[in-house]
Amino acid sequence: MIKHIVMWNVRGDTPAGKARAIEKLKSSFASLRGQIPGLSHLEIGVDSSRTDYACDVVLYSEFETQAALDAYSTHPEHLRVRNELAEVRTARHQVDYAGPQDCVCI
DSSP: OEEEEEEEEEOOSSHHHHHHHHHHHHHHHHTTTTTSTTEEEEEEEEOOSOOTTSOSEEEEEEESSHHHHHHHHHOHHHHHHHHHTTTTEEEEEEEEEETTTTSOOO
């Protein structure tokens, strides 16, 4: 299993503006469920800490294989979502790893 974690900061000059951007991000990624071969789990989390160094949103997803994750990056539905969200995000961070051998589990 390959774990794919992406975190974003989103545009929005007001709390309501950020909330609209977050909802757009959530609905766009939710539309991928059942569309991507090898994508076995997808969840979107919204930051509740409100710390100045936190990202606004996190995507946690699991892929059956590295090949499935590689195919996801060029899948037409993923590219559609990426294009939909291009103007929404201001920063993006990503980590991919095979678990559990590549992590410290407590």
